[in-house]
Amino acid sequence: MKNMVRREIIKLIQKATGEKPEKIRVERPEEASHGDYSTNIALQLKRSPAEIAEKLRSDLFKKIEIAGPGFINFFLSKEYLQKRASEILKQGVKVFQKNPIKKEVIVIEYSSPNIAKPLGIHHLGSTIIGQALVNILRFVGHKVISLSFPGDWGTQFGLLIAAYKHWGDREKLKADPIFEMLNLYVRFSQAAKENTDLLEEGRDEFKKLEQGDKENKKIWKWFLDESLKDFSRVYKMLGVKIENTIGESFYEPELKSLVEVALKRGLAEKGEEGAIVVKLPGSGTPEIIQKADGATIFTTRELAAIRHRLKKWHASKILYVAANQQTFHFRQVFGCAEKLGIAKKGQLFHVKFGMMLAPGGKKFATREGRLIPMEEVLKESILRAKKIVDELNPSLSEAEKENVAKEVGVGATKFFILSRNRLSDIVFDWDQMLNLKGFSAPYIQYTCARLNSILRKANFKKPKNRKVVIANPLEKDIIVKILSFDEVVEDISQNHFPNQLAEYLYSLANVINNFYESTPVLKANEAEKDSRLNIVYLAKEIFKTGLNLLGISAPERM
């Protein structure tokens, strides 16, 4: 929204102080007595708050107060809030969209699983956070390229091909490709512990693959296709839509020249044991871009990918939604990209997040392929949700119950991950994740379903009039919150912390529930009824939009 409330206030402060807008911080205080908005600009500038406040008079505000050590607190006027509310009623929630400070083309890489293994629980973080960021950045008006970069190349596929040649069973593989591929991989790595010649064999198979060996290429392609098919099946279940999938293998043809050019320009050199390395300022570890045996390595493919993405889409930024553990790797790759002139400083960002830990706070055992498939997690959530729907709302049809179970189960799982500050580790806990009370997706979905129910009973399709008349403090709270929706979304588009949206939606649900308990809508007198229906409608729209940004759907009834 061009004239979002916070921006209007910032503009006023800018005029009054001459300060640059990006330096002016205006926040929504938690404590109601501190106003609807507040600024500490006087403290920052060490100027008299009274003097600044004097220049801020505007009909936006009912009053301006100086408080504490020098805060300026703003109390918005009812007339202004009502005016803004009717603007949204007139234009719909889309007035909140398309307001980036500066429009950019942004590539977001997320999910990026390895082929020949099922999507696991450890992909949940990247996939869900990545998709939410895609949605949010798009909502505020950026052009966003959603991209997965599956690991479909490298020595491990040599190992897999070797395993297939030893023990592969065509029929079994056809019946359950993902499961069998995983079995082959596990069997191979166990056998390789006893017999290290196997590893050598695997490396040779990869070398053959790199050199274009027909048989190996055929096996590889088969595995690749089956894997991608399986990924999209699970993505669909998860409600995730990744529009571009470009695997590592895509960059194979250009790797040799990339290395050669780097060598020629003196940016890379031969390391101690024959590998080609790039020395990085500020890092004690040089980054290998070609192994001593001449084979390529992940970093090289990453570099080629960066070059390709920036060029193909004219992107100004690439965001990598990937776990904390990869911090070192990305620092190295980004450093290389800058040194080789592939990317400029500040174009590459690692959006990191914490580990997914098993109950008890221990690491999930993923060694030897004993990983927990993502699908299993989703199935379990849906199953648990189904039980609850059966119990709580038997009046729904079976088909409807199935559908609600999906939306609630998957929604709860996503919300569980998105509601935390992404930097901290997530301890996986079924009971907490599928808790439908309190700070959870079902709580918000339920709140929304009740609002829908009111609108249904009132036969409300679209607002009849575009008027909101604020009649009590609760209604004012709700309107102020609704108007700040785009501020939350804008913040996330810059800091990439989707938990702020989760928290926002929860707090809106909380005030709306208060309103629901205390303020009659259908039984209100005619004058108040229309206004309250409009408030209910606005809140419902915000829930729907906000949940969708997080990748969560809101059932009409549940």
Next chain:
RNA sequence: GCCCCCGUAAUUCAAUGGAUAGAAUGGAGGCCUCCGGAGCCUCAAAUGUAGGUUCGAUUCCUACCGGGGGCACCA
């Protein structure tokens, strides 16, 4: 050994250097002929330790204690 991240209530989490550290679950108590009780309200309960920086520190700096991750031919 070096580097990075994290220590907040019984538990799981919030808090761009801001005002009385917010929630949820669990616990204790309550909710009127009224729109869906998956709801609402009330109560008890926390910043690992010791210093420093400043108007102000959970946040920044230093040391220590505790947990996790990473560190050249894996991705």
